[in-house]
Amino acid sequence: xxxxxxxxxxxxxxxxxxxxxxxxxGFTAVAQVGILALTAxxxxxxxxxxxxxxxxxxxxxxxxxxxxxxxxxxxxxxLVIFVGLELLSLGLYILTAFAKRSxxxxxxALKYYLFGGMSAAFLLFGFSYLYGLTGSTNLHQILLALxxxxxxxxxxxxxxxxxxxxxxxxxxVAAVPFYLWAPDTYEGAPAPAAAFIASVSKVAxxxxxxxxxxxxxxxxxxxxxxxxxxxxxVSWSLILTVLSAASMVLGNLAALAQTSVRxxxxxxxxxxxxxILLGLAFFSYSTRSAGALLYYVLTYGxxxxxxxxxxxxxxxxxxxxxxxxxxxxxxxxxxxxxxxLVLFLSLAGIPxxxxxxxxxxxxxxxxxxxxxxxxxxxxxxxxx
Numbered sequence: 461x462x463x464x465x466x467x468x469x470x471x472x473x474x475x476x477x478x479x480x481x482x483x484x485x486g487f488t489a490v491a492q493v494g495i496l497a498l499t500a501x502x503x504x505x506x507x508x509x510x511x512x513x514x515x516x517x518x519x520x521x522x523x524x525x526x527x528x529x530x531x532x533x534x535x536x537x538x539l540v541i542f543v544g545l546e547l548l549s550l551g552l553y554i555l556t557a558f559a560k561r562s563x564x565x566x567x568x569a570l571k572y573y574l575f576g577g578m579s580a581a582f583l584l585f586g587f588s589y590l591y592g593l594t595g596s597t598n599l600h601q602i603l604l605a606l607x608x609x610x611x612x613x614x615x616x617x618x619x620x621x622x623x624x625x626x627x628x629x630x631x632x633v634a635a636v637p638f639y640l641w642a643p644d645t646y647e648g649a650p651a652p653a654a655a656f657i658a659s660v661s662k663v664a665x666x667x668x669x670x671x672x673x674x675x676x677x678x679x680x681x682x683x684x685x686x687x688x689x690x691x692x693x694v695s696w697s698l699i700l701t702v703l704s705a706a707s708m709v710l711g712n713l714a715a716l717a718q719t720s721v722r723x724x725x726x727x728x729x730x731x732x733x734x735x736i737l738l739g740l741a742f743f744s745y746s747t748r749s750a751g752a753l754l755y756y757v758l759t760y761g762x763x764x765x766x767x768x769x770x771x772x773x774x775x776x777x778x779x780x781x782x783x784x785x786x787x788x789x790x791x792x793x794x795x796x797x798x799x800x801l802v803l804f805l806s807l808a809g810i811p812x813x814x815x816x817x818x819x820x821x822x823x824x825x826x827x828x829x830x831x832x833x834x835x836x837x838x839x840x841x842x843x844x
Contacts (some may be wrong), residue, residue, distance in 0.1 A: 464492045479598040482534040487674065487750050491533040491667035494758045498659045499526040501765050505652040505772060511559040512650070518558055522656060525551030529664030536675070538587045538597040541668060545583070545632065548664060549576050555653035556645055568648025575631060575641040583628025589621035599675045619695055626699045632665040633733045634726075636706040646726035647781070651772030654722065658729055658768065659761030666736055666757045670750050673743040700741035707734030721771050722781045725764065728807055732760050735822060742826045752825040756818040763806050763815065770800045 467489065472482040503519065512518055528547030535541040553576065557569030591597055594605035606618070630638040646654050711731030718724040739753045771781055773796060778785040790797040806815035 480536045495529045502656045532664045533667040556649040559650045564648035568645045572645045579631030582624045586621045586624030635703045643723045643726040647722040655765045655768035658764040704734045704737035749825045752821040759818045767803045
């Protein structure tokens with residue numbers, strides 16, 4: 461963490477072209493520090509666990525995944541993004557299957573792996589279309605090329621690329637309709653692995669989306685982007701808005717019918733992904749928008765790790781994660797019950813807890829900026 465904070469605001473460039481591969485400082489440094497802190501907290505959850513005798517291997521795989529998350533948060537090139545995502549994902553598949561004596565763990569890992577392979581194919585296919593349309597894998601060069609594209613013949617390929625990239629990244633953040641892996645994975649994975657998936661994986665994936673949005677508003681300079689390439693930004697905002705609305709509605713409604721606390725946290729993650737995607741759909745040129753998104757995802761990750769820590773303690777004591785296992789917790793362990801109450805109230809956004817302020821800042825960023833209102837009016841006008 462000290463080294464990350466000591467870095468400047470430069471980055472790593474490819475020598476022959478000077479194109480930026482990795483960026484440092486700013487929001488990237490905040491996301492990377494968050495990833496490292498959440499990884500350290502995840503390692504603390506290994507205390508007193510008994511799902512495996514190979515703790516050293518578990519830690520090695522977890523650190524490999526964290527390395528992938530650090531790459532994703534700093535990536536400015538499509539190839540680096542894909543390598544980082546696969547490094548993160550491969551470790552997550554292994555961590556999910558680490559409880560070898562559990563049939564649920566094996567089933568969850570298999571589903572996660574199959575859905576992950578399909579999403580990687582969609583993502584890479586969309587990246588290949590962007591490279592074919594622009595002749596570059598660098599985010600800034602791609603956005604510059606797209607801002608000058610007015611040829612109608614390129615529109616179908618561009619829309620196809622946007623849809624496939626949204627599908628690939630939608631899987632990583634468990635957005636509807638790409639969420640089917642999440643409930644089973646959260647339920648079957650060991651508690652530390654589930655906490656890592658719910659926190660570090662989300663922070664890394666949303667840091668990538670923030671990086672893409674930040675590059676777009678800086679390279680295309682706000683309103684100029686809508687004038688020169690309306691199809692790209694409006695289509696991207698429209699897709700994110702639809703995914704956001706579907707995730708918020710389904711995540712909150714499906715959570716009402718759950719009897720497993722782990723599955724409840726999975727649908728909570730889907731709903732929270734919807735809130736964050738709304739902020740990305742109306743991303744602003746101001747730094748306040750990126751700050752609100754980072755604050756939201758980091759506080760959500762911290763709260764989720766705490767919730768899985770409590771669930772892990774109850775599971776070891778009762779052998780179950782069902783709602784019934786938590787009955788009478790305030791009598792058996794009042795301190796643990798109080799911690800769980802605060803964490804769940806924060807996830808629900810009840811003031812004055814941190815979850816409320818995260819939502820407040822996010823919606824203030826969405827509704828309070830001229831560019832966000834302009835994009836909303838433009839989107840409504842196109843559909844009218």
